[in-house]
Every structure is written in structure tokens, then in C-alpha cells.
Amino acid sequence: MTSGANAPIFAVVGHPNKGKSSIVATLAQDDGVAISNQSGTTRVAEPIEVKVGASSYTLVDTPGFQRPTKVLRWLQQHADSADKRQAAVAMFVGDALCQQQFPDEVELLTPIINGAAILYVVDGSRPYGTEYEAEMEILRWTGQASMALINPIENEDYVQHWQKALGQYFKVVRVFNAMQADIEKQRSVLEAFSIIKQEWQAAIEQLIAEYQSARESQQQQSVQLLAALLTRLCVFQLSQKVLTKSQAQLAKPVLQAKYIAEMNAIEKESHNTLKRLFRYHHLNSELYGLPLDDSLFDTEKWIVWGLNRNRLAAAAAMAGAATGAGIDLALAGSSLMLGALGGGLVAGSSAWFAADRIAEFKIKGLPIGGFEARQGPISNRNFPYVVLGRFLFLEQALLSRTHARRDDVVVKEGDLTEKIASMENSEQRQLHQALDRLRRQKSVDDLESVLRPLFI
Amino acid sequence: MLLNTAHSQPILKQITLSLICLGGLSGILLGYGVLAGDALGRVNLLYVLMLFAFLPVLALALSILLWLSGSTKGLVGGLLELPILPRQFRVATMELASSGKRKAWLFYQTQCLTLSFALGGMLVYLLLLLGSDISFVWRSTLLEASDLLPLLQTLAIPWLFWPEAQPGLELLQQTQDFRLSAQTTDAPVLGQWWKFILAAQCTYNLLPRTLMLVVSRYRYLRQTDTPPQDISTHPSPSRLNTSTDNTALAPVVFSVGAPYILLNWADAPLQCQQSVTRFLGTATSTMDVGPLVEPESININPLDQSVVVLVKSWEPPLAELSDYLLSLPSADSISGSNSGPEAAQRFLLPLDWTEAQVVPTRSNHLNEWRRFCSTLPGWQLLQLRETP
Numbered sequence: 001m002t003s004g005a006n007a008p009i010f011a012v013v014g015h016p017n018k019g020k021s022s023i024v025a026t027l028a029q030d031d032g033v034a035i036s037n038q039s040g041t042t043r044v045a046e047p048i049e050v051k052v053g054a055s056s057y058t059l060v061d062t063p064g065f066q067r068p069t070k071v072l073r074w075l076q077q078h079a080d081s082a083d084k085r086q087a088a089v090a091m092f093v094g095d096a097l098c099q100q101q102f103p104d105e106v107e108l109l110t111p112i113i114n115g116a117a118i119l120y121v122v123d124g125s126r127p128y129g130t131e132y133e134a135e136m137e138i139l140r141w142t143g144q145a146s147m148a149l150i151n152p153i154e155n156e157d158y159v160q161h162w163q164k165a166l167g168q169y170f171k172v173v174r175v176f177n178a179m180q181a182d183i184e185k186q187r188s189v190l191e192a193f194s195i196i197k198q199e200w201q202a203a204i205e206q207l208i209a210e211y212q213s214a215r216e217s218q219q220q221q222s223v224q225l226l227a228a229l230l231t232r233l234c235v236f237q238l239s240q241k242v243l244t245k246s247q248a249q250l251a252k253p254v255l256q257a258k259y260i261a262e263m264n265a266i267e268k269e270s271h272n273t274l275k276r277l278f279r280y281h282h283l284n285s286e287l288y289g290l291p292l293d294d295s296l297f298d299t300e301k302w303i304v305w306g307l308n309r310n311r312l313a314a315a316a317a318m319a320g321a322a323t324g325a326g327i328d329l330a331l332a333g334s335s336l337m338l339g340a341l342g343g344g345l346v347a348g349s350s351a352w353f354a355a356d357r358i359a360e361f362k363i364k365g366l367p368i369g370g371f372e373a374r375q376g377p378i379s380n381r382n383f384p385y386v387v388l389g390r391f392l393f394l395e396q397a398l399l400s401r402t403h404a405r406r407d408d409v410v411v412k413e414g415d416l417t418e419k420i421a422s423m424e425n426s427e428q429r430q431l432h433q434a435l436d437r438l439r440r441q442k443s444v445d446d447l448e449s450v451l452r453p454l455f456i
Numbered sequence: 457m458l459l460n461t462a463h464s465q466p467i468l469k470q471i472t473l474s475l476i477c478l479g480g481l482s483g484i485l486l487g488y489g490v491l492a493g494d495a496l497g498r499v500n501l502l503y504v505l506m507l508f509a510f511l512p513v514l515a516l517a518l519s520i521l522l523w524l525s526g527s528t529k530g531l532v533g534g535l536l537e538l539p540i541l542p543r544q545f546r547v548a549t550m551e552l553a554s555s556g557k558r559k560a561w562l563f564y565q566t567q568c569l570t571l572s573f574a575l576g577g578m579l580v581y582l583l584l585l586l587g588s589d590i591s592f593v594w595r596s597t598l599l600e601a602s603d604l605l606p607l608l609q610t611l612a613i614p615w616l617f618w619p620e621a622q623p624g625l626e627l628l629q630q631t632q633d634f635r636l637s638a639q640t641t642d643a644p645v646l647g648q649w650w651k652f653i654l655a656a657q658c659t660y661n662l663l664p665r666t667l668m669l670v671v672s673r674y675r676y677l678r679q680t681d682t683p684p685q686d687i688s689t690h691p692s693p694s695r696l697n698t699s700t701d702n703t704a705l706a707p708v709v710f711s712v713g714a715p716y717i718l719l720n721w722a723d724a725p726l727q728c729q730q731s732v733t734r735f736l737g738t739a740t741s742t743m744d745v746g747p748l749v750e751p752e753s754i755n756i757n758p759l760d761q762s763v764v765v766l767v768k769s770w771e772p773p774l775a776e777l778s779d780y781l782l783s784l785p786s787a788d789s790i791s792g793s794n795s796g797p798e799a800a801q802r803f804l805l806p807l808d809w810t811e812a813q814v815v816p817t818r819s820n821h822l823n824e825w826r827r828f829c830s831t832l833p834g835w836q837l838l839q840l841r842e843t844p
Contacts, residue, residue, distance in 0.1 A: 015577065016772045016774065017824075030689045032689075039772030048689050048690070049690045050687065050688075051687065052687050052690070067776045068776070069746070069776060070747060070748075091786055123770075129723060129768070131771075180616075210686075214687050227554045228551060228555060229553055235551075240523075279687060280533045310539060314540050318540065352550075438554075441550075442550075443553040443558070445553050446560075447554035448556050449556065
């Protein structure tokens with residue numbers, strides 16, 4: 001358990017507007033971190049504790065350097081040898097006048113003086129400049145474990161220049177694109193720190209293991225979500241009880257509109273849940289309406305208490321059989337169960353043939369029978385595949401983007417054919433059978449297991 | 457969990473309630489059917505044991521066997537497929553099946569059904585004991601009292617601590633009944649089996665079913681529990697750590713009206729400086745400046761000399777630059793009045809270049825500088841009209 005005082009702390013520092021907040025958002029896997037094109041977005045050092053299972057670590061998003069040259073000159077005036085440099089930085093942070101004159105530097109250096117390791121961020125798409133040397137020198141003076149991340153915001157044109165310069169100030173230099181860094185890349189940053197800061201090695205190794213299990217858990221929950229979505233959409237039906245067939249026809253447009261709206265809402269809610277699962281709380285996804293044909297409307301005559309002719313006959317047969325069985329019991333079995341058999345047959349067939357007349361009975365002037373207008377369930381063979389394709393497309397999009405990105409996702413059907421083709425033959429067969437059963441309103445035991453290979 | 461079966465929970469609860477009612481009612485009816493006895497109030501002890509001990513044990517064993525064999529139906533599964541049930545019931549169980557939870561749920565429902573059946577039977581038994589005179593007898597053509605005793609003694613092992621509820625040979629002999637012979641046994645003796653039957657009911661029916669109910673409920677709930685968030689951040693990062701108080705953009709100008717001095721804050725290469733002078737006219741002088749260059753060291757006549765400060769457009773403006781710009785001598789600071797447009801103007805020129813060639817400044821970079829410039833009194837934002 002790496003939480004509390006033993007948990008690693010990383011201060012993300014650098015020039016303003018070089019992607020510090022983007023890197024915090026990506027590493028913390030949280031799109032709630034403020035990111036702006038304007039410099040000076042981050043005004044105060046904001047610690048964010050990232051809990052991964054039982055482990056945790058803290059990322060401190062800091063303001064950028066504003067007066068590094070003057071700060072370095074101040075430090076040089078207060079430390080005439082290398083052994084006094086760290087103390088000079090501590091003195092600087094604690095000095096009331098410095099806090100007034102250099103608020104940004106005090107804010108960003110405070111967590112480092114308190115033990116945070118340094119993640120120094122630069123933009124690899126822009127040339128190296130000597131103006132960076134003052135701030136790198138200040139960071140070197142803190143004596144903390146440090147790593148430089150080259151964030152190629154627009155391109156990688158100057159990455160090599162930066163590597164040459166940064167290598168002189170930092171033990172580890174990595175290229176880390178906050179907009180594209182996959183899980184492996186993020187993990188490699190943590191791994192690198194376990195090497196340069198030995199006392200955090202065990203904690204970081206545990207963190208990496210927790211990240212792995214968190215990823216597996218996300219995958220498992222995605223499968224569960226998809227299974228629930230597919231089942232729910234395939235069986236969804238709306239119905240309305242009315243007195244006459246013409247009333248049922250009148251209800252058709254209302255039911256159709258409601259059905260389409262609710263089907264789309266179900267899918268959207270599922271997609272939103274998936275986004276939350278992957279910790280995207282502010283991501284907008286564009287989703288086009290589901291392809292729902294308009295031949296899903298049906299009217300059926302219902303009889304009593306919502307039972308149609310078949311169900312009424314079955315209910316009557318069961319009641320008759322039960323009554324007959326009671327008579328059989330009373331006769332101690334000497335009737336050879338003819339009571340149950342006969343009772344079932346007579347009651348069932350009576351109900352079947354007299355269903356129409358039963359429907360015409362009136363209680364207080366109102367007939368007990370009527371019609372049921374129904375919309376759905378879906379019968380299109382391709383429908384489950386469309387839902388499946390869109391869900392997998394979104395899942396893949398979430399996996400392949402980082403939490404620093406602020407653009408929308410347009411959900412498409414994706415290349416499901418290719419995905420299915422990559423499965424084993426038996427898995428493909430199971431999938432097709434399962435989706436066909438769902439379409440035919442049959443239950444599928446453990447649909448999650450059938451869908452799981454699609455997520456690998 | 458997430459979306460999953462949350463919406464079908466009310467229906468699942470309805471099913472559970474229906475099964476509890478069905479089980480309880482069946483227990484009451486069957487229990488009454490067996491315990492009501494004949495016209496003389498005689499109840500066959502073996503039938504009672506069959507209903508309250510052997511049948512429950514058999515059903516329990518069957519239930520466990522079905523569970524272990526991986527069966528996804530069972531008694532409740534079969535009941536729920538009856539065509540007279542509402543469609544919602546089937547849909548709710550379909551969703552459970554998809555999520556792989558139907559098996560655990562059905563097992564749990566089976567325990568609800570059977571426990572309510574046991575409770576129904578127990579209720580009838582206690583009520584009849586209280587309000588009626590039940591005479592327990594046993595009848596058999598093949599078995600003698602001595603044959604039956606070992607079986608009953610074995611059954612009674614779990615409640616050895618309750619001697620009054622143990623079977624005895626004498627009691628067995630006294631309660632054996634032959635319908636054709638006249639009743640000879642004392643009535644109170646016929647009622648003595650009630651403790652044994654009560655203990656059997658508790659041991660072989662109520663107790664195991666309660667235990668199974670607890671286990672099955674735990675297993676089902678564990679499957680439906682919402683898993684804890686695997687990754688979380690504390691506090692939840694706010695989007696409020698932002699500065700939005702400066703959104704005004706300074707206007708862009710394209711020429712300097714007077715002789716000017718070019719201050720190279722950007723460390724721009726000579727070729728870039730030459731590009732600037734091609735557009736703006738030759739500077740009276742050019743100087744490299746930086747945060748540590750004292751403004752006093754620059755020879756500026758603020759009354760008739762403009763200043764152009766060259767900065768890197770892609771680098772955001774720092775407070776260091778702001779400090780420097782504000783410390784430069786201005787016409788106002790000397791004359792105390794506004795000078796004419798031809799004199800003492802201050803320009804900030806963000807410049808972008810690649811391989812020492814000036815390129816157009818990107819709009820997002822330019823806007824950053826325009827915002828910055830709008831906060832500096834007396835400073836204007838300058839751009840070259842066209843790149844060479």
C-alpha cells in the first residue's frame with residue numbers, strides 16, 4: 001500500500017504554456033484538469049492525488065516560471081558553493097519578500113523543496129533557447145530527482161536539440177506527447193522514476209501493477225456494459241392498451257417517436273457510462289440515431305388482465321388442472337388423475353374458444369377486453385451488429401486518446417467485420433448465434449463471455 | 457453495476473415477492489393438507505416426516521446438484537418460463553442471463569421459494585398444535601417399530617441435546633396404528649411426537665434453507681455490487697484554476713511612425729533582424745537585451761525615438777519581460793504629457809522564424825501577445841505586413 005506519506009509526489013514544472021497541465025491530465029487520466037491555450041492558466045500549485053487501486057501518487061500542477069533569471073541571480077547571491085544551493089532554494093521559498101516579488105516561482109518550488117520529484121516539461125516543436133537555462137539551473141539547485149519530458153506539441157522538429165540541452169541538466173530525458181501517449185508510455189515514465197529515485201522503487205512497482213489490474217477491470221466492466229446494452233436494446237418494447245383497433249392505430253406515431261427516443265437514450269446513457277468508466281467526464285461524443293425501421297408496430301387483441309388469447313387459455317388450463325388435482329386428491333388418487341387432466345383440457349379450450357366473448361364483458365359499462373398497440377422489439381438481423389460496432393468504436397477511441405485532448409469524438413460503426421474476423425472460428429460462431437438469439441428475443445447465457453474476445 | 461440491470465431491479469423484486477407468496481401459500485396448503493389428518497384427527501407421522509424432512513433434504517440435494525452441474529434453470533427457472541407470466545419477467549431474466557448473473561439469481565430465488573414454503577408449513581404446524589388436537593400415528597404393513605427406530609434415531613442425532621424430542625421404542629409401539637382395530641392408546645401419548653417433528657422441521661428444512669438463502673444472497677449481491685472506481689483523483693481537479701480576467705486583445709499595427717531603436721529580446725538571428733528593418737525602415741540602433749540588462753544602459757530619447765522590442769512569438773510572455781518593458785523610459789515619464797503620434801511610441805513585435813527565415817505568426821500565438829499587450833499602458837502590438 002503506497003498511500004499517504006510514502007506515496008511518490010511529482011511536481012510538473014516548466015515554462016508557461018508548454019503542456020504541463022496536459023501532462024498532468026494524461027498521467028492522472030482525468031479530463032477535469034484545466035487546460036488552456038492561454039499562458040498563465042495555472043495560478044497556484046494544485047496537488048492531485050491519483051489513487052490506483054490500493055496505491056496512490058500525487059501530481060502537482062504548477063504555474064510556469066515567470067522571472068527565472070532574477071530568481072537565479074537571487075539564489076546565486078545567497079549560495080556561494082554547491083553545498084549551500086539547496087538551502088538557498090529553501091530560503092528563497094520561505095522568504096516573505098521573495099513570496100511577494102516571485103509568487104510563481106515560490107509556488108512551483110515549494111512542493112519540490114517539500115520532497116516532490118521534478119517532471120520538467122518543454123515543447124519539442126519549438127527551438128531550444130538560452131532563456132530556459134536559468135530555470136533548469138534553479139531546478140538543479142533543488143537537488144531533487146528529476147526527469148525532463150519533451151512534449152512535441154505541434155511537431156518533433158526540435159526534439160534532438162532539446163535532448164542535447166536537457167541531457168546536461170536531467171538524468172532522464174523522455175519524449176512524451178501528452179496528446180498521444182498510450183498507457184505503455186505513461187507507465188515508462190513511472191518506471192524511469194523508480195530507477196532515479198530508489199526509495200520509491202517498491203511503491204512505483206506496485207503502482208504499475210495496480211494500473212495493470214485497473215485496466216483489466218475497465219475491460220471487464222466494458223464487456224458487462226455492452227452485454228447489458230445489447231440485451232436491453234434488443235428486447236426493448238413499448239406498449240399502450242386501448243379500447244379499439246382504430247385507437248391503437250392512432251397511438252402509432254406517438255409510440256414510434258417515443259420508442260426511437262428511448263432506444264437512442266439507452267445507447268447514449270451506455271456510452272456515457274463507458275466514458276465515465278474511462279474517466280472522461282467532460283468528453284462530448286456525437287452519436288447519430290440508431291437505424292430503426294418503421295415496421296415494428298403491431299396491434300394485438302388482448303382479453304382479460306392483459307392476457308392475450310394464448311395466455312388466457314394457458315392460465316385457464318392451469319387453473320382447471322389445479323382444481324382437478326384437488327378433486328383427485330380428495331378421491332385419494334382413485335380417479336387416476338383424470339380430474340387434473342380433464343380440468344386442464346376443459347378450462348383451457350373453453351377459454352380459447354370463448355376469448356372473444358369474454359373480451360366483450362363489461363364492468364360498470366367498460367369492456368374488460370381491448371387492444372394493445374406495440375412498438376418493438378427490434379427484428380432487424382443487423383441491428384445488434386450496429387450497436388456492437390458503435391460501442392467498440394467508442395471504446396477504442398477512448399483507449400487511443402489521452403485525457404489532455406479536448407476535441408469531440410464522432411462515434412461511427414467502425415470496422416466490425418475485421419474485428420470479428422480476428423476472432424477464433426468458434427468464437428465467431430458463438431457471437432453470431434448469441435446476437436441472433438437476442439434478436440429473436442431468446443436469452444443468451446453469459447453473453448459477456450461471448451463478447452469478451454472482441455475486447456482483446 | 458453501471459447501466460446493467462439497475463432498471464430491472466423493481467421487476468426482479470416483484471418476481472421475488474411473487475415467489476415468496478407462492479412458496480408460503482403452497483407450504484400452508486400442503487402443510488394443512490397433511491396435518492389436518494382424518495376425521496379423528498390422526499396424522500400419519502411418516503407422511504409428516506416425508507413433507508417436513510425427507511422432501512426438503514431431497515430438494516436441497518437436487519438444488520445443490522443442479523448448481524454444481526452448471527444448470528441455469530432449476531425449479532424457479534422453469535416456473536418463470538410459464539407462458540402466462542408478463543413479458544417484463546422474461547425480459548428481466550434475459551438481462552440477468554446476458555450478464556451471467558441469472559444462475560446465481562435463480563439459485564437465490566429457489567432458496568426464497570423453498571424457505572417461504574418451509575415457513576408456511578411451520579406456521580400451519582404451530583397453529584394446529586396450538587388450536588387443535590393432532591394425533592400422530594404411523595402405519596406400515598412391512599415395518600415394525602424396531603425397524604423404524606434406528607432411522608428415527610439417526611434423524612434425531614442433531615438434537616441429541618433435547619431428550620424430550622428423541623424417538624423411543626415404546627412411543628413408536630404405542631403410536632402404531634391399524635385402521636381396522638379400535639384405538640387403545642391414550643390420547644396424550646399420540647401428541648408426544650410434536651417435539652420430534654418440530655426439531656426435524658427446524659433441522660432438515662428451516663435451518664439449511666436459511667443458510668442457503670444467506671449464502672446465495674451473498675453470492676448474488678457480490679456479483680451485482682458496483683466495483684469501486686479503480687482510478688480516482690482527489691480532489692477532483694477543478695477547471696477553475698484559470699485566469700480569465702484578461703480577454704481584451706490589443707489592436708495590431710503595421711508601421712512605426714518615427715525613427716526607432718530595435719531591442720532584440722528574442723535573441724533573433726541577424727537575418728531576422730534584417731527582415732524587420734526591410735519592412736520598418738532602418739533602425740537607429742539595435743541592441744540585444746534580456747532580463748539582466750539594465751534599462752538605464754540603453755540610450756533612448758523617449759521624446760523622439762520609438763522603441764520596437766522583438767520577441768519570440770511562440771514563447772508566452774513572461775513577467776520578466778513585462779517588468780522590463782514597464783521599466784523602459786517613456787515620453788510621459790519625462791514630459792508628463794502625451795507626445796504626438798510621431799514620437800515616443802512603444803511597440804512589441806512577436807516574430808516567428810524557421811531556419812532564420814521569418815514566417816507568419818500563428819494566430820494563437822499572436823492572440824497571446826495581443827492579450828499581453830493590452831495590459832501594458834503605452835505599448836502597441838506590431839506585425840510585419842507581409843513576410844518576405
